Amino acid sequence: MHFENPPRERIGDLLAAVGNIAVVGLSDKTDRTSYMVARAMQMRGYRIIPVNPTVDGEILGEKCYHTLAEIPEPVDIVNVFRRSEFCAEVAQEAADIGANVLWLQQGIISQEAADIAALHGMTAIMDRCIKVEEAITMHGRSRV
Known part of the structure; x- marks a missing residue:
């Protein structure tokens, strides 16, 4: 199946409603x-x-977890800073914890990860920087 990112309006809606963002590969x-x-x-x-x-x-003043499964609270977005070949595994882990969005940062593309996300009802976003998208879509908007 050919992958397409959601429209910017939908990305803005997702960012407006987000609670927690788990950042996989955060240095x-x-x-x-x-x-x-x-x-x-x-x-x-x-x-x-x-x-x-x-x-x-x-x-960044927050407890660092070794895996997504260790996080003791709900995660809305799993933002991924890992090479493409590791993203399918991360997508499955995101599905296992009930995340709503799998976000692969700019330069990261994995059709397999997108397919896993779709199979589990997650929205997938690939090859986009969450910071840039937030600046574009949230300009003048308030978060819920």
Whole structure:
């Protein structure tokens, strides 16, 4: 099946209603794109939950989990900073925790991950930066 991202209006609606964003592959290094994007989203009022199997402790002042399954609260968006070949596994983990959205960052595309998301009723977004989309779609909008 050919994949298409949802229209920008739908992306804005998703971002307006989001509670928690789990960031898979969030680095604790401040010069990494994952850190800068997650920090920007945090500064805009989004709750960021770091997921990185190599980091113990906290990132951006939030407890870091080694896997999505360890997160003890609901996750709305799973934002992925991993290479494409790892995304199908992340998509299945996102489905297993009942996430609503699987978001693969700019430059990351996985048809298999999108298919898994669709199979489990998740919205998939690929090859888009969540920070950029938030700036475009939320300009002047308030979050629910």
